[in-house]
């Protein structure tokens with residue numbers, strides 16, 4: 001899991017171009033699921049540069065929002081982008097806040113990167129008041145409906161043993177529910193969230209994969225120039241004529257602390 005954390009020690013702008021383009025439109029859906037509305041306090045766990053933090057600030061005001069992430073450049077970016085938000089360098093497994101401090105704890109696209117997902121969700125429950133919501137979403141990597149599915153299909157064609165993200169925690173239907181229940185959450189409900197993102201050209205879609213972000217970026221970085229070119233062309237063959245729309249689906253679950 002260490003490598004996965006390292007692959008998020010990248011510039012916030014690289015993250016925005018690679019994943020932020022999908023996570024920004026996903027964020028209001030998770031905030032709705034967690035019942036985030038004026039007058040409440042919420043924490044964004046694994047905030048990255050702040051796609052979901054931004055929605056929480058809009059709804060609650062910066063004084064009522066906290067955020068944690070183990071990536072230093074992301075914490076620096078989230079602090080700069082969201083003055084007044086209490087952003088700290090920390091993991092989900094050890095959240096540096098007290099018991100019951102929040103009405104909701106949210107983790108968007110993070111559970112699959114936790115070194116111990118049940119411990120992380122249990123910590124999220126600990127910092128949430130009784131009956132408040134813990135909510136999390138993870139792309140449907142196992143079902144081949146995540147935003148990176150075309151990339152991983154093409155990567156598997158080149159190397160059938162490639163470590164794609166399909167086996168990660170929460171990335172298949174029902175698994176987030178199992179993890180939430182194992183963490184002691186109550187009234188657990190799972191749903192699906194979806195985003196449509198238009199890509200003006202194949203290059204605009206491909207280029208962010210070369211920036212080293214996340215497991216996909218780490219995979220590209222491990223290839224030599226010829227292998228990268230072959231992978232890019234296998235991706236090109238799978239994508240429709242530009243402009244094209246990527247529809248991406250995430251499993252989203254909430255439970256009461």
Ligand SMILES: C[S@@+](CC[C@H](N)C(=O)[O-])C[C@H]1O[C@@H](n2cnc3c(N)ncnc32)[C@H](O)[C@@H]1O
Pocket residue numbers: 004005008019020023024045046047048049050051052068069070071074090091092093107108109110113114115120
């Ligand atoms: C795909 S990004 C999601 C960022 C943001 N939530 C979003 O929706 O754009 C995954 C994030 O999880 C963070 N992360 C990795 N391991 C973590 C852990 N154990 N606890 C909390 N966050 C973690 C990474 O640093 C990265 O910022």
